[in-house]
Amino acid sequence: GQCIAVCPTAALTEVNNISKVWDALNDDKKTVIVQVAPAIRVSLGEEFGMQPGEIVTGKIVSALKILGFDKIFDTDFAADLTIIEEASELIYRIKNNTKLPMLTSCCPAWIKFFEHQFPDLLDIPSTCKSPHEMFGAIAKTYLAQKMNIDPKNMVIVSIMPCVAKKYEATRPELSNKNIRDVDIVITTREFAKMIREAGIDFNSLKDNNFDNPLGESTGASVIFGTTGGVLEAALRTAYEWITNKPLENIEFNKLRGINGIKEATIKINNININVAVASGLGNARKILEDIKSGRSNYHAIEIMACPGGCVGGGGQPYHHGNLEIISKRAEGLYKEDRSKKLRKSHENPYIQKLYKEFLGEPYGEKAHEILHTHYFKRKKI
Numbered sequence: 499g500q501c502i503a504v505c506p507t508a509a510l511t512e513v514n515n516i517s518k519v520w521d522a523l524n525d526d527k528k529t530v531i532v533q534v535a536p537a538i539r540v541s542l543g544e545e546f547g548m549q550p551g552e553i554v555t556g557k558i559v560s561a562l563k564i565l566g567f568d569k570i571f572d573t574d575f576a577a578d579l580t581i582i583e584e585a586s587e588l589i590y591r592i593k594n595n596t597k598l599p600m601l602t603s604c605c606p607a608w609i610k611f612f613e614h615q616f617p618d619l620l621d622i623p624s625t626c627k628s629p630h631e632m633f634g635a636i637a638k639t640y641l642a643q644k645m646n647i648d649p650k651n652m653v654i655v656s657i658m659p660c661v662a663k664k665y666e667a668t669r670p671e672l673s674n675k676n677i678r679d680v681d682i683v684i685t686t687r688e689f690a691k692m693i694r695e696a697g698i699d700f701n702s703l704k705d706n707n708f709d710n711p712l713g714e715s716t717g718a719s720v721i722f723g724t725t726g727g728v729l730e731a732a733l734r735t736a737y738e739w740i741t742n743k744p745l746e747n748i749e750f751n752k753l754r755g756i757n758g759i760k761e762a763t764i765k766i767n768n769i770n771i772n773v774a775v776a777s778g779l780g781n782a783r784k785i786l787e788d789i790k791s792g793r794s795n796y797h798a799i800e801i802m803a804c805p806g807g808c809v810g811g812g813g814q815p816y817h818h819g820n821l822e823i824i825s826k827r828a829e830g831l832y833k834e835d836r837s838k839k840l841r842k843s844h845e846n847p848y849i850q851k852l853y854k855e856f857l858g859e860p861y862g863e864k865a866h867e868i869l870h871t872h873y874f875k876r877k878k879i
């Protein structure tokens with residue numbers, strides 16, 4: 499049922515999708531493509547005795563190769579893409595002074611929450627699909643063309659820190675001509691189970707690299723997995739696009755840390771951009787009540803249902819709300835960001851190529867058709 503799927507804390511039994519993935523991998527007619535969310539790479543190791551925050555990206559790719567996936571890609575690529583669209587949307591709304599504050603839209607538990615609880619505010623969330631949905635939409639159009647395969651024979655598997663992503667993938671509007679953007683979602687814990695079922699000795703795996711073109715990413719996309727990261731990534735790009743100058747200090751420390759609500763004012767040219775970050779639905783509710791009553795003067799707000807963001811997600815290795823574990827995972831992501839040569843989404847050469855070869859203008863007509871979505875008024879529950 500839906501209440502199971504949207505439960506961000508996984509307190510209820512989750513739907514098990516492992517057998518669906520094995521079936522797809524055993525079907526010769528299908529090209530099975532997998533993507534891995536940012537928050538997985540700093541938590542999966544815990545299932546195999548490692549410390550929270552230990553970065554196991556290279557081992558993840560090796561495990562997926564052994565499991566038999568045809569292409570192994572990174573949701574981080576699509577997080578960079580999300581930033582291009584979301585930063586463009588934010589600049590458009592600020593310039594036109596419309597639909598402010600813009601709310602982030604990558605957390606499906608949060609989207610479902612506001613559709614039920616704040617249906618009169620439905621025009622302010624960003625219309626961007628979440629990164630793994632953008633990934634699926636690009637894979638089944640751009641990549642399908644490049645690989646010369648029928649999107650009907652493609653199976654997109656998302657490995658997510660999240661139980662609500664299973665429900666999100668079934669939303670009818672997240673599809674193109676009745677072909678779903680994403681076919682199967684499994685959680686970090688289910689992925690660990692598959693690795694064990696296949697008898698893979700995870701700890702002894704060598705590092706391997708994601709495939710291209712949808713495997714390349716910048717540091718900005720890595721931090722999507724923690725509270726504050728989406729907004730920080732969007733600001734890195736929005737700043738440079740508005741000012742035409744390089745942003746020197748790209749780490750927005752005020753947006754970091756596991757506090758439930760964080761705020762900052764960023765001066766871009768002569769405009770003071772007020773931003774806020776909330777994690778946990780109780781904190782989200784407070785912020786939305788302020789917007790509704792007109793007490794808010796924010797331009798952009800990031801909201802994640804899970805305290806600490808996706809590193810603390812309901813599909814992750816059990817953390818029982820332990821903030822130390824969640825913080826260590828977040829630290830792992832910031833470390834990965836610092837280790838990247840490119841740390842701003844608009845610098846990703848594969849994203850630049852995607853717009854040039856296929857999408858056209860950021861936030862343009864084709865981008866809207868493939869990468870954006872809409873929301874529904876739902877009954878208050």
Ligand code: SF4
Pocket residue numbers: 506604605606607608659660661662663802803804807808809810811812813
């Ligand atoms: Fe899923 Fe992340 Fe939202 Fe939690 S914060 S419900 S893990 S998208």
